Amino acid sequence: MKGAAKLAVEDVSKSFRVRGSGGAAATLLPVLRHVGFEVAAGEIVSLIGESGCGKTTLLRIVQGLVRRDAGTIRVDGATVEGAGRDRGFVFQQPSLLPWRSARQNVEFGLELQGVDRAERARRADALLALVGLAAAAGQYPHELSGGMQQRIGLARALAIEPEILLMDEPFSALDAQTREVLQAELLRIQAETAKTILFVTHDLDEAIYLSDRVVVMAARPGRVRTIIDIPFAKPRPALPRLRGEPEFQRIREEMWSLIRSTPPGAAVEPAA
Amino acid sequence: MTAPEPAPDDDRLAAADAGIEELEAPGRRRRQLWLIRIAAIVVVFGGWEILGRQVSPLFMSYPSAVAVAAVRLVRTGELWVALQSSLTLLVSGFVIAAVIGVVLGLLIGRYRGMEAATDWLVNALYATPLVAIIPLVTLWFGLGASAKLFIIVILAVFPILINTAAGVRDVSAALIDVGTAFAASERQIFTKIILPAAVPFMMTGLRLGVGRAIIGMVVAEFFTAITGLGALIVKYGNQYDTASMFVPIFVLMLLGVGLTLLLRRAETAVAPWRRMDE
Numbered sequence: 001m002k003g004a005a006k007l008a009v010e011d012v013s014k015s016f017r018v019r020g021s022g023g024a025a026a027t028l029l030p031v032l033r034h035v036g037f038e039v040a041a042g043e044i045v046s047l048i049g050e051s052g053c054g055k056t057t058l059l060r061i062v063q064g065l066v067r068r069d070a071g072t073i074r075v076d077g078a079t080v081e082g083a084g085r086d087r088g089f090v091f092q093q094p095s096l097l098p099w100r101s102a103r104q105n106v107e108f109g110l111e112l113q114g115v116d117r118a119e120r121a122r123r124a125d126a127l128l129a130l131v132g133l134a135a136a137a138g139q140y141p142h143e144l145s146g147g148m149q150q151r152i153g154l155a156r157a158l159a160i161e162p163e164i165l166l167m168d169e170p171f172s173a174l175d176a177q178t179r180e181v182l183q184a185e186l187l188r189i190q191a192e193t194a195k196t197i198l199f200v201t202h203d204l205d206e207a208i209y210l211s212d213r214v215v216v217m218a219a220r221p222g223r224v225r226t227i228i229d230i231p232f233a234k235p236r237p238a239l240p241r242l243r244g245e246p247e248f249q250r251i252r253e254e255m256w257s258l259i260r261s262t263p264p265g266a267a268v269e270p271a272a
Numbered sequence: 273m274t275a276p277e278p279a280p281d282d283d284r285l286a287a288a289d290a291g292i293e294e295l296e297a298p299g300r301r302r303r304q305l306w307l308i309r310i311a312a313i314v315v316v317f318g319g320w321e322i323l324g325r326q327v328s329p330l331f332m333s334y335p336s337a338v339a340v341a342a343v344r345l346v347r348t349g350e351l352w353v354a355l356q357s358s359l360t361l362l363v364s365g366f367v368i369a370a371v372i373g374v375v376l377g378l379l380i381g382r383y384r385g386m387e388a389a390t391d392w393l394v395n396a397l398y399a400t401p402l403v404a405i406i407p408l409v410t411l412w413f414g415l416g417a418s419a420k421l422f423i424i425v426i427l428a429v430f431p432i433l434i435n436t437a438a439g440v441r442d443v444s445a446a447l448i449d450v451g452t453a454f455a456a457s458e459r460q461i462f463t464k465i466i467l468p469a470a471v472p473f474m475m476t477g478l479r480l481g482v483g484r485a486i487i488g489m490v491v492a493e494f495f496t497a498i499t500g501l502g503a504l505i506v507k508y509g510n511q512y513d514t515a516s517m518f519v520p521i522f523v524l525m526l527l528g529v530g531l532t533l534l535l536r537r538a539e540t541a542v543a544p545w546r547r548m549d550e
Contacts, residue, residue, distance in 0.1 A: 063453055082455070089453040095446045098545035099468045109454040111464070142545040160454065 005038035005074070006196040007062070007164055012036065012071030014057060030221035031057050035071070037215050037224055041163075044190060044197040046207035046214045050259055054222025055200045056092075059168050062198065063089045075164065085113070088157030090167040094149035096141040102128065102152050103137040109160035127155040130189060147178035154186070158193070165197045171206065180239055183209055191235060204252050209239045216258045225258055333515035338522070341515040350504070355523060358489060358500035361417070362527075365424025366485045373429045373481065374474055377436025381470070382462065387437070398430040406495050420492035420499075427488035431480035439473025440466055472543035479535035486528050 014032040031054040039045045047055040060066040062073050064082035072079055075086050083089075088109075096105045106124040115123075128134050131151040141149055150170055157165055171179040183206060190197060201207050207214045211230050218225040228251060232242065242248055317335050324334025333341075345351040380386045380394075406423065413419035443466050451461040493502025501520040508517035540546075 065449055065452055083453050084455055091446065091449070091453075093446060095450050097447065097450070097465065097468070099471070099543070108450070108464075112451075112454055112456050112460050140545065 004040065006041040006043070006076065007039040007198065008036075008072070008074040008077075009038070009058070009062065010036050010072040010074065012058065012061060012073070013069050014054070014061060014066070015069055032061075032068075033221040033223050035217075035222065035224055037227060039164075039196055039198055041196055042194045043212045044199060044210050046199045046201055046211040047217060048201060048204065048207045048214055048255065048259070049217030049222070049225070050219050051202065052222075053217040053219035055217055056168055058222065059166050059198065059200045063087055063166050065089075085109075085160050086162055087164045087166055088160055088162035090150075090153050090157045090165065090170045092169045092172060094141070094146070094153040096149055096152055096156075098141050101138050101140055102133060102144065105141070105152055106155045106159050108156055113160065123159055124155070127158050128152075130158070130192070131155045132185070145178075147174050147182060150174065150182065151185075154189070158189075158195075163196060165195045167197060167199045169200050169202065172201070172203070179206075183239060186210065187234070187236065204255050205239060205243065207255070208248060208251055209236065209242060214255065216255055218259075228255060329514060330512045331514065333518055337515040338518040341513070342519045342522070345504075345516060345519050351519065351523070354499075354501050354504045354520065358493065358502070361420055361492070361500065362424065362485055362489045365421045365488065366428055366482060368421065369425045369428035369481055369485060370432055370478060372425065373432025373477065374436050376429075377433040377474070377477070378440060378467075378470070380433070381437035381440025382466070394430065394433065397426075398434065402427055403491055406491065410496060415497040419496045420489070423492040423496075424485050424488035427491075428481040428485035431484060432474070432477040435473045435477030435480070436470060439470030439477075442473065443469040472539060472546050475535065475539040475542055479532055479539065482531045482535060483528060486524065486531070490524065 012032055012035045013030070015028040015030045018027050018029045020026050035054075035058060037045070047058060049055050057066055061068045064080070064084070064087075074080065075084075080086070097108065100108070103121070103124045106127055107120040110120045110123060125134065125137065128137050131154055133148060133151050133155070136144060136148060136152075141152070144152070150173075153170065171182050174182065186197075187210060189195075197210075199207075199210060201210075208230055214228045214230060216225045216228060217223065230251065231247065232245075236242055321334045321336060324332050324337075329337070342351075376390075380390055402423075405426075409419050409422055413422055447465050447469060448461060451465045456464065489500070490502050490505075493500045494506065498506055501524055504520040505517055508514070508520075
């Protein structure tokens with residue numbers, strides 16, 4: 001698959017400096033160690049693992065929001081540094097700009113690129129329709145529910161027409177019903193747009209339901225434990241139905257035990 | 273500039289209070305509170321009217337006499353002339369203070385170096401009762417309009433500056449991240465995220481600034497060339513015409529309440545999301 005990968009994470013390491021308490025010297029806390037995997041074009045890959053496994057940090061490194069200590073991020077084989085139009089980011093909190101209407105929020109990235117007004121409006125309207133919020137174009141974030149805000153966050157990321165979507169636990173702050181609706185919507189939108197998606201979650205069901213493959217990470221330091229293929233064909237039935245499948249249960253249990261059983265500091269090399 | 277201006281917190285508290293009142297006190301309770309308020313006003317003014325009549329009019333006046341004096345001052349045009357002079361002074365001083373305060377506030381909030389260079393001075397001047405430097409101001413600027421403007425500006429500028437700087441520093445890291453994630457340049461992050469995010473703080477600064485500008489105006493009218501509403505107070509004070517003296521005082525009170533209310537409205541109009549936050 002080398003060379004063909006849309007997105008490649010190669011041997012990425014990252015440590016944070018932890019200030020010592022009570023005059024103790026600062027220590028380095030390794031957050032990610034030799035993390036590597038690839039995402040093929042049009043594929044949805046989830047990163048999963050217990051908190052502290054560095055999955056969000058890794059996603060932010062891929063986007064260029066956090067500097068890495070070592071390793072390479074490639075898009076279509078070319079090394080990328082910093083943020084770029086090839087990657088769109090959806091935040092855990094919608095992080096919409098509160099002084100902008102829904103449409104203006106979607107237009108944000110296009111405005112930065114200097115896209116003219118008419119074209120911005122055209123693309124924003126199309127995307128608001130895609131995420132089912134055409135009617136809310138003129139409304140402001142504080143007038144919208146959390147689920148609607150997150151739809152706008154998704155539309156905003158799609159607006160710059162990135163080939164890769166990076167999503168950082170985007171549905172974790174929503175209630176269960178809204179979450180399931182948005183998960184299904186995401187699959188529909190991905191089927192329509194053929195985006196490559198790297199998705200961070202701590203929700204096993206969500207990871208299985210959305211992904212073609214799941215990267216299971218171990219913590220302290222964060223590293224790839226294993227990569228699991230999800231065999232269900234797309235389009236997939238609704239999550240409650242899929243959950244009933246024995247295969248779903250088997251994968252879920254396998255992931256659960258992988259996440260729980262990793263002793264700290266084991267497997268320094270990438271398991272994949 | 274280590275101690276941030278308390279105003280934004282006060283606002284949040286006020287908003288929280290309003291929220292609590294709304295939960296515990298729907299329509300009926302609120303009407304009751306208004307009745308109490310009106311009753312208190314009637315009692316205070318009524319009491320003033322009765323007690324005021326017992327005292328020599330040299331020392332104290334009472335509402336009906338003040339009303340009569342107000343009608344007289346309006347009829348002769350004296351009040352309008354004074355008000356016009358005062359307002360011209362106030363508006364020009366406030367506009368100058370707003371421009372200086374916002375520009376410096378943006379720079380100080382944005383650049384750590386600017387902050388380090390100025391925070392000790394800003395804190396010192398903000399804490400100094402600036403009325404104390406009026407003799408110096410008259411030495412520098414004489415007794416004319418420029419002295420008055422200087423007094424208003426130096427009083428009003430600090431709350432505006434301090435709040436603007438706090439607003440720039442307060443912009444949440446999450447919003448800055450949005451800019452970074454969408455590959456915004458430094459300048460774009462400043463103009464499209466930091467600046468609009470700081471607007472509500474600026475409005476709070478302007479609201480606090482206008483109150484101090486009014487103080488500056490009256491002080492300037494007393495202690496430099498005597499003009500405007502301040503002059504009316506001095507004039508009728510010297511004539512022991514206490515009732516007439518109260519008229520410009522009431523006008524000043526209304527001016528303060530009116531302008532503050534106006535800017536508070538502007539604050540919510542400019543940043544409606546802040547009411548829903550937190």
